[in-house]
Amino acid sequence: MFVDIINAKSRLLDVFADLDDDELIAMEQWIGSKQYKKDLENKKSLIKSDEAITKIVDVIKGMVPFEAEMASEKIEYPIVGDAADCNKVNTRHVDEFLYDEEQVQELVKDGKLSRHYCIDCNSQNIKELTYISHSKSRLQLQYIYKVLLPKDLECKLILDVGSRFGGVLYGAYYFTNASKIVGIELNKECCEVQEKIISQFKMGKRIQVVNSDVLNKGDLVAKSDVCIINCLDFFVSTEEHKRLWYFFKEHLKKGSYVVLDRSIVDTLQPLDIFDEFADWLSVSKPMQLENEILFDVEELHQLYLYIVN
Numbered sequence: 001m002f003v004d005i006i007n008a009k010s011r012l013l014d015v016f017a018d019l020d021d022d023e024l025i026a027m028e029q030w031i032g033s034k035q036y037k038k039d040l041e042n043k044k045s046l047i048k049s050d051e052a053i054t055k056i057v058d059v060i061k062g063m064v065p066f067e068a069e070m071a072s073e074k075i076e077y078p079i080v081g082d083a084a085d086c087n088k089v090n091t092r093h094v095d096e097f098l099y100d101e102e103q104v105q106e107l108v109k110d111g112k113l114s115r116h117y118c119i120d121c122n123s124q125n126i127k128e129l130t131y132i133s134h135s136k137s138r139l140q141l142q143y144i145y146k147v148l149l150p151k152d153l154e155c156k157l158i159l160d161v162g163s164r165f166g167g168v169l170y171g172a173y174y175f176t177n178a179s180k181i182v183g184i185e186l187n188k189e190c191c192e193v194q195e196k197i198i199s200q201f202k203m204g205k206r207i208q209v210v211n212s213d214v215l216n217k218g219d220l221v222a223k224s225d226v227c228i229i230n231c232l233d234f235f236v237s238t239e240e241h242k243r244l245w246y247f248f249k250e251h252l253k254k255g256s257y258v259v260l261d262r263s264i265v266d267t268l269q270p271l272d273i274f275d276e277f278a279d280w281l282s283v284s285k286p287m288q289l290e291n292e293i294l295f296d297v298e299e300l301h302q303l304y305l306y307i308v309n
């Protein structure tokens with residue numbers, strides 16, 4: 001215990017040594033304030049929820065292949081937009097919900113994952129692989145629910161379009177008070193994984209999974225108060241992608257929140273349809289700005305919150 005305290009003090013001193021006089025005064029005031037106690041409580045509660053989600057992650061790892069793509073899935077490499085240079089040779093899927101950056105580094109160190117590919121076999125002429133993730137990371141989920149979205153989601157419906165292994169749903173379960181959390185997923189194998197997890201961790205009162213093409217579920221989309229859409233471009237052709245956005249525009253209700261992991265401009269301009277959507281969404285400021293203190297915000301700038309006009 002004594003050694004722990006000395007270690008903790010030493011780590012704090014490292015941080016304080018980097019601050020100038022004004023910053024140090026601000027830090028001393030914060031530590032002496034009630035706000036500090038509240039921030040600490042919030043941080044502890046976040047860590048506890050994350051531990052619960054980590055248990056789910058460990059079970060999913062035993063249910064899906066290491067590369068986290070199912071045999072029944074057909075990956076469509078995008079031909080437009082910022083991932084248009086990705087292909088089967090230069091790209092590797094590493095699921096960020098299942099493996100965080102630290103674990104990826106461990107896998108690389110242990111030789112289970114490579115960061116490079118060979119341009120001509122047996123040579124040292126190598127290039128760095130592009131890592132993509134079909135799932136949001138646990139950190140991104142915390143940021144969506146604890147900073148971007150409103151704190152009180154009681155009686156609200158959160159919908160995840162393309163819920164895959166369910167990370168967004170479990171995040172909503174542990175990090176929000178939303179009454180109803182629904183995932184729509186086209187792939188049956190992915191739905192089976194989610195069903196097993198929901199049943200094993202007894203989350204069925206609030207979470208439901210629908211095995212369907214979202215295009216057949218306009219009624220559900222129209223009921224949602226929060227709609228989370230992760231880039232679908234590795235799963236649909238450019239034409240299908242366009243159709244999906246016309247469909248969302250037709251069905252999402254006025255005043256509902258939309259969470260994207262690219263800006264709407266960066267999503268729709270490569271599809272050549274942004275002009276038709278220019279007045280559809282308004283950018284929303286994060287609704288729980290006070291919680292930004294819990295995160296390294298720099299890492300999370302690629303998440304966007306909009307309101308439907």
Ligand SMILES: C[S@@+](CC[C@H](N)C(=O)[O-])C[C@H]1O[C@@H](n2cnc3c(N)ncnc32)[C@H](O)[C@@H]1O
Nearest residue numbers: 134135136162163164185186187213214230235
């Ligand atoms: C990029 S993953 C998103 C995973 C999860 N929502 C997240 O953000 O972590 C996209 C998922 O959407 C599913 N999908 C693609 N098109 C769909 C459609 N039309 N209807 C329902 N699901 C779809 C894919 O099978 C894939 O699992």
